[in-house]
Amino acid sequence: MTDNAIEIAGLKKTYAATGKSPAKEALKGIDLNIPRGSIFGLLGPNGAGKSTLINVLAGLVLKSAGSVRIWGFDQDVNPRQSRAAIGIMPQEPNLDPFFTPRGSLDVQAGLYGVPKAQRRTDAILDLIGLSDKADAYARSLSGGMRRRLLLGKALVHSPQILVLDEPTAGVDIELRNMLWQNVRQLNDDGMTIILTTHYLEEAEAMCDEIAIINHGEMIVRDTTANLLGTLDRKTLVIRPDAEHAELPPLPHGISGQRRDDGSFALTYRSSEIPAGRVIDAVQAAGITIRDVTSEQPDLEEVFLSLTSGR
Numbered sequence: 001m002t003d004n005a006i007e008i009a010g011l012k013k014t015y016a017a018t019g020k021s022p023a024k025e026a027l028k029g030i031d032l033n034i035p036r037g038s039i040f041g042l043l044g045p046n047g048a049g050k051s052t053l054i055n056v057l058a059g060l061v062l063k064s065a066g067s068v069r070i071w072g073f074d075q076d077v078n079p080r081q082s083r084a085a086i087g088i089m090p091q092e093p094n095l096d097p098f099f100t101p102r103g104s105l106d107v108q109a110g111l112y113g114v115p116k117a118q119r120r121t122d123a124i125l126d127l128i129g130l131s132d133k134a135d136a137y138a139r140s141l142s143g144g145m146r147r148r149l150l151l152g153k154a155l156v157h158s159p160q161i162l163v164l165d166e167p168t169a170g171v172d173i174e175l176r177n178m179l180w181q182n183v184r185q186l187n188d189d190g191m192t193i194i195l196t197t198h199y200l201e202e203a204e205a206m207c208d209e210i211a212i213i214n215h216g217e218m219i220v221r222d223t224t225a226n227l228l229g230t231l232d233r234k235t236l237v238i239r240p241d242a243e244h245a246e247l248p249p250l251p252h253g254i255s256g257q258r259r260d261d262g263s264f265a266l267t268y269r270s271s272e273i274p275a276g277r278v279i280d281a282v283q284a285a286g287i288t289i290r291d292v293t294s295e296q297p298d299l300e301e302v303f304l305s306l307t308s309g310r
C-alpha cells in the first residue's frame, strides 16, 4: 500500500492541432507524488498546464503518455475506482439553473452511484452553508453560493481526495474565509486536498507542500516552508516627507531605488535584515519618513528567482 494519494509519472498531454491553431504540448512529462492527508498546492501562471493536469486526474482529458494512480488505482486499469476516489471543484460554476442545491447534490450522487440511504445531502448542505437555500433554484443563488454548491457537488461520493481549481479567484473575503474553513475541516477529517491557485499568499497560508509548474514542466516541488525560505526577498516602500529627497547611502544587504513618485523602494532579505534596520538607515540620513508600505514577492518574482541560475 502506498502512502501517496496521487502518483503521476511521465505525464504528457499534447492537444491536437485544430484549424489554424497548431498542436499544443500542455504537459511535458510531469512526475509528481502527493502524500495522503496533505494540503498540496499546484501553482503556476495562466496557461502553465494546471487545469490540464487536473482534468487528467478527473478523467476529463485523455493523457498522451505516462501513468496516473489515484489512491493506489491506476487510471487505465481501474478507471472506476480511481474516479471514485477523487472529487473536483471546477473553476466555473456550470450549474443547471433549474436545479435546487438539494436537487443538484442528488443528481450528482446519482451519477456516482451513491445509494439513497448513503447520501449525506443534509450534512453537505450544512457544511457549505446552504441549508436555508436547499430548495431555491440555482439561478436565484448568488455567485458565492454557486461556488459553495460546486464544493458540495465535489463531496457527494465522499472522495478521499478533493481537488479545488482556483477556488478563490474573484471571490470576496467572506467567501474565501468560509471556503478555507471548509477545506481545513475536511483535511482535519482526513481528506487529501489539492488546490490550484495564482495566489502565493493563499498557498503559503494553506498548503503543506507546493509544486510550481510553468510551460507544462514542473519547476520545483518542496515543502511550503522550504520554498518560502528561498523567497525571502522583501521590499519596503518608504515615502519621505520631503518631496525631492535623494536616496540615502544604504548599508550592505539593502539595495535601493528612487521611484518616479519620490518614494524609495528598498529591497533586502528578510531572513537576514529586520525591517527596522531598513527604516533606521533612512532616518540616519536625516530623512523624515511620512509613510511605509511593504511589498511581498509575487508569483512572477518567485518564478524569476527559481528559474534564474538553473
Ligand SMILES: Nc1ncnc2c1ncn2[C@@H]1O[C@H](COP(=O)(O)OP(=O)(O)OP(=O)(O)O)[C@@H](O)[C@H]1O
Pocket: 015, 016, 024, 025, 026, 044, 045, 046, 047, 048, 049, 050, 051, 052, 053
Ligand atoms: N482543449 C484545448 N485545446 C488546445 N489547447 C488547449 C486546450 N486546453 C488548454 N490548452 C492549452 O494548453 C496550455 C495549458 O492550459 P491549461 O488550461 O492547462 O493551463 P492553466 O495553468 O490551467 O491556466 P489557467 O490558470 O489559465 O487555467 C495553454 O497553452 C492552453 O492554451
